[in-house]
Amino acid sequence: MKKVILIKNGELVLKGLNRSTFEDMLIKNMRRRLSPLGTFGFTKAQSTIIAEPQDEEIDFDEAVERIKRVFGIVAFSVAGVTEKDLEKIKEAVMDFLGDDLRSVKTFKVNAKRSDKKFQYKSPEICREVGGYILSKIPSLKVDVHNPELTVTVEVRDKHVFVHGNQIKGAGGMPVGSSGRAALLLSGGIDSPVAGYMMAKRGLVLTAIHFAAPPYTSPRAELKVKKLASLVARYSGRINFAVVPFTEIQEHIKDNCPEELFTIIMRRLMMKVALRIAEQDKCQALITGESLGQVASQTIGAIACTDAVSTMPVFRPCIGMDKEEIISIARKIDTFETSLEPYEDCCTVFTPKHPRTRPTLSLIEEAEAKVDFEAMIQKAVSETRFCSVDGE
Numbered sequence: 001m002k003k004v005i006l007i008k009n010g011e012l013v014l015k016g017l018n019r020s021t022f023e024d025m026l027i028k029n030m031r032r033r034l035s036p037l038g039t040f041g042f043t044k045a046q047s048t049i050i051a052e053p054q055d056e057e058i059d060f061d062e063a064v065e066r067i068k069r070v071f072g073i074v075a076f077s078v079a080g081v082t083e084k085d086l087e088k089i090k091e092a093v094m095d096f097l098g099d100d101l102r103s104v105k106t107f108k109v110n111a112k113r114s115d116k117k118f119q120y121k122s123p124e125i126c127r128e129v130g131g132y133i134l135s136k137i138p139s140l141k142v143d144v145h146n147p148e149l150t151v152t153v154e155v156r157d158k159h160v161f162v163h164g165n166q167i168k169g170a171g172g173m174p175v176g177s178s179g180r181a182a183l184l185l186s187g188g189i190d191s192p193v194a195g196y197m198m199a200k201r202g203l204v205l206t207a208i209h210f211a212a213p214p215y216t217s218p219r220a221e222l223k224v225k226k227l228a229s230l231v232a233r234y235s236g237r238i239n240f241a242v243v244p245f246t247e248i249q250e251h252i253k254d255n256c257p258e259e260l261f262t263i264i265m266r267r268l269m270m271k272v273a274l275r276i277a278e279q280d281k282c283q284a285l286i287t288g289e290s291l292g293q294v295a296s297q298t299i300g301a302i303a304c305t306d307a308v309s310t311m312p313v314f315r316p317c318i319g320m321d322k323e324e325i326i327s328i329a330r331k332i333d334t335f336e337t338s339l340e341p342y343e344d345c346c347t348v349f350t351p352k353h354p355r356t357r358p359t360l361s362l363i364e365e366a367e368a369k370v371d372f373e374a375m376i377q378k379a380v381s382e383t384r385f386c387s388v389d390g391e
């Protein structure tokens, strides 16, 4: 039987404004995500988008897995397509959902008739199809309030779609609908989660990673790239930038007071990140910081880092406990990779007693003793770019 995917889009519907632009963005994202499996045609119909395969052999299980990770979708279902004929509908329901129906105890039939000219009204369709199902599987019971399986029959313009329970979508907004932002991506647990969360709000991601060779190894960089590719399964393609940060870090270490190392390093990371973000047309930065998690994530320390930023800095993990962040990391499958034990540039020169309440004037005074501007420009010009796709 011919199959299609019926997609219910999320907040778009509520937004009303620019709905069509949003839907087009969602379609573009789905088309790209499904393209390795074959070609799909997309049709907009009320609050549903219909994805129809143009090739014979499509791996629908894989298509479902991919659609589950596309933001902007509340729910979707794989539907069987049949003709506008009651007998054909009954057969299609048993053909398409027979196995599912045999594996449950209760069901109900739900009919939607957007073609008002179809000769049977919704209650009649429910009765007829429900009766047919019961005649084939007499052990089943109808439960209209809390059925294990809801059989939906949608009578539309040209065809009838039949499907079972809806599959939950990833929610959020289509990637691209909010613009682009630069994610400061370390090898840790938090920043990949932060990237995922902001992509869910419709941002395309540029990832910026600071590497400090030879203190950090090429394998540490590969790990971060792997994390980017896991996030890209949700966010779509990520522009990935690796910044050589060694020179700046060594100058901090040799010239600044030890208790200010971390905060000065973070301010310089921000400064470099802002330049790369601007080059790549980003409008915000994203970090994985969580309030109070470490010395550099107190209000005072965050105020000092934000003081150098000319862009908004999004910190979606700010109010989350580690446990909560970990549960998202597990869900998006970045957790195991984050745990791989490679060094990060942040941990290379960690001071013994970092200041948790740094004073901006002290920091600025310490920074003024070194000509960081030249080093920042060099780091930006030596940054390597590549693009990372989801696996």
Ligand code: ATP
Pocket: 183, 184, 185, 186, 187, 188, 189, 190, 191, 192, 208, 209, 210, 211, 286, 287, 288, 289, 293, 294, 296, 344, 345, 346
């Ligand atoms: P994470 O688990 O994301 O590494 P963390 O709890 O280890 O976070 P920090 O190491 O203080 O915290 O880093 C805070 C944030 O700074 C990170 O979430 C990330 O956004 C950014 N960051 C830290 N190290 C790097 C790096 N090497 N390259 C890019 N961004 C970094």
Ligand code: MG
Pocket: 186, 187, 188, 344, 346
């Ligand atoms: Mg870290």
